[in-house]
Amino acid sequence: MGHGYTLAELAQRSGCELHGEGDIRVTGVGTLRHAGKEDIAFLANPHYRRYLPDTTAAAVILAPQDAAGCPVPALVAANPYLAYAHIASWLMPARPHRSGVDSTARVDASARVHAQAWIGSGAVIAAGAVVGRGAEVGPGCVMLEGAQLGEDSRLVANVTLCERVSVGARALLYPGAVIGADGFGIARDGEAWVKVPQLGAVRIGDDVEIGANTTVDRGALEDTVIEDGVKLDNQIQVAHNVCIGAHTAIAGCTAIAGSTRIGKRCMIAGGVGIAGHLEICDDVVVTAMTLITHSILVPGVYSGSLPMDTAAQWRKNSVRFRQLDELARRITSIEKKLKD
Amino acid sequence: MGHGYTLAELAQRSGCELHGEGDIRVTGVGTLRHAGKEDIAFLANPHYRRYLPDTTAAAVILAPQDAAGCPVPALVAANPYLAYAHIASWLMPARPHRSGVDSTARVDASARVHAQAWIGSGAVIAAGAVVGRGAEVGPGCVMLEGAQLGEDSRLVANVTLCERVSVGARALLYPGAVIGADGFGIARDGEAWVKVPQLGAVRIGDDVEIGANTTVDRGALEDTVIEDGVKLDNQIQVAHNVCIGAHTAIAGCTAIAGSTRIGKRCMIAGGVGIAGHLEICDDVVVTAMTLITHSILVPGVYSGSLPMDTAAQWRKNSVRFRQLDELARRITSIEKKLKD
């Protein structure tokens, strides 16, 4: 991982407080348990505090309250995970910059690909598409007519950008992501369905990350919008005309139905379902596998899933759930009797 | 969007009742709030009624009860969303018809591709596959041995049809859809698993739409069947030997386990789970994130998910859920005491 940095250099650059010798040199990163002797580790999740006393790391990035228990030099940070993120990125070898068009790629004559962009093997860039300076379109990716990819953005491999989708700068899209498929717009006509044309596009801001096999549908009339700094994990479904506010992060397998607007800086866990046409305000946190069927107008933490139990115990309670309304009526009736 | 139509023309062709001047010409569509001055808008979801008084649209498609409140000419329809679907499709520019085989596509010598079909860049058509008249196989799509695509059907991009899958006419499959992967058939042998050969195929009818990254597995012995007019949203999982009846619509991220039969004209919301070997009759509606573990033999609406709450309140109630059986016993015991 390169020649690395001394702890003093890392402390200065990251703004951490150095505890211990500053001239120790670290060249890589590792876990508390398995770090090599030139690796720096970090402690952020208290779950892993038990590994600190015996750590094999050269040094550890940790919070003030853990500094006393650290057997090796430490970089002390208010947010050790953030400090680690920066330090790990400095220690990583930079990805080599690539440019040029692979001979097996297919670039339409009317597409505009920047001379410093890279188009990988088998990629397809259709008419009118635009690939910005420093952008990378990996192997097997498809950009349909008029799709745009901003500067220094990367489509890793097998990503699809449909017609007129635009992606901002420094975006990172993982394999299997599909941006701009038609929204699920159908109108009933007797027993059949008539397709409602999906005429909008998808607009994705800067510094957005979109996970593997995540899908973001194009808008019906206006655009589906993913604002700057949004981070989407794998296998998320974003329906037509959803708007996701800046710096919101969403974990895997969450689904958001059409026309819902999600605020800024929200944190939505995995497997959540959000119904259509809702407003979720800024700074909302939703726990895993919750179903949201009403708008949320007050920042805070929201939940909606039951904790598992042994199947035997669960069965007893879930049978009672089906009697819950009746049980409540019986309580009221008892109370009435006692009063009389 | 072309030279458009007068309101009188649209009223006649769509069967809507015209309120206001018939010679106003519309050339496009828009939302109530943002339509341009040559755009027609629609009002179907009452949620958006508040935008009607100030609409910027040239005209609005709406239901009889909304006609009086419309400040601009109106096309009045019993089902405004359906009327809009038709009108929008007429106002859209037709997609140009494409035919021919891109030079970077790979078509096996034994495949049959109609002269008026289109095979896009990097697409692969394996031995014995058949592509019908007017069909389009977009960039990066793969049709494995013996797969068949019907007339005027379209695989948008990066779609995979596995061996011997057949797709009818006018189907529309979005990127990342995978039709005909092996079903999840495994038999336990001591602590290991033995693969059960998946010998069936998938048969998809006419006028079917299949969303991005949706998967439909091939049958174990007989075929998995998707009947005519079925509409599947994104990221749906359809296991081996499922049969989905004609004109059933299913929203995103729903999963259907093996050998279940779903009736005609059902509407199944997103995130629903349906266990295997069940029968769901015609005209069943299921709300979001419901788990179905028993057959449904009576048409109607079925639910199974709890509405979210603040995390603090939720925690209190969910703890009680684990005591529910005990609570019910206590109620019975109280009732007994009162009786004695």
Added chain:
Amino acid sequence: MGHGYTLAELAQRSGCELHGEGDIRVTGVGTLRHAGKEDIAFLANPHYRRYLPDTTAAAVILAPQDAAGCPVPALVAANPYLAYAHIASWLMPARPHRSGVDSTARVDASARVHAQAWIGSGAVIAAGAVVGRGAEVGPGCVMLEGAQLGEDSRLVANVTLCERVSVGARALLYPGAVIGADGFGIARDGEAWVKVPQLGAVRIGDDVEIGANTTVDRGALEDTVIEDGVKLDNQIQVAHNVCIGAHTAIAGCTAIAGSTRIGKRCMIAGGVGIAGHLEICDDVVVTAMTLITHSILVPGVYSGSLPMDTAAQWRKNSVRFRQLDELARRITSIEKKLKD
């Protein structure tokens, strides 16, 4: 399906007990209801016992307790589904072995592809990647830098193996599977997020099956690990640094959050969510759509999802759920009153 086997041959090879004439020849397999006259059927799920008396099959593989009711010759097995799996695989025509590199594939000069491996149309094998003897890389698959595919493994089509992912022998990966995308590692910095480098890889053992559109993320520091014999259905999400123990089987649409360790021989149903940093011990069974938020240290069956009801009945009970804590308090208060 080839010239087939006599029942006596099948009985001997599979270890089944033969009931009836041994010289009957079967050439294929079918269901109890629709098998042809040279087909063998099986009865494993009691749900289908009703089709046994009128079966059209030449013979049936079944359990001892069903032998008496079988109108045709039978192969009797303790585990009929397993016996069927073996027998069906013998009756199937073997897939033809393919080798060579398609002219439209792109293999980097530094990649090592065994002479008896096959690289299909449009596949991309990047620098340093390795494809073992007898392995198949189907059309449209991408192996990024340093990815490794073991002997006799198959990537069906449009599969993506990211940098340095390694897959063992005899693995089977279905279309749209993405192995080794970056884990969802982000650290908050004010209102924005900083990416945490994902430096680990994914190590997949031997005899693993991975379904269509399933995603397995690379580890943050150490590797994500899928041990030998694991079977993953479609659209499963496996986050960074998860470890799945040998011979565990997981059904579709289940999601496992980061750093969770799942034991050996577990059976996890579809739509399950498992939170991060948990330990699930060996031999755990989880039913569909359960959310697991705590470690499971005792083998057994665990559940957490409610059975659906008619929407009307469901609504009544789910309203009461929000009063559950209050109802419990009222019961306690009544009990107190009765005691006084």
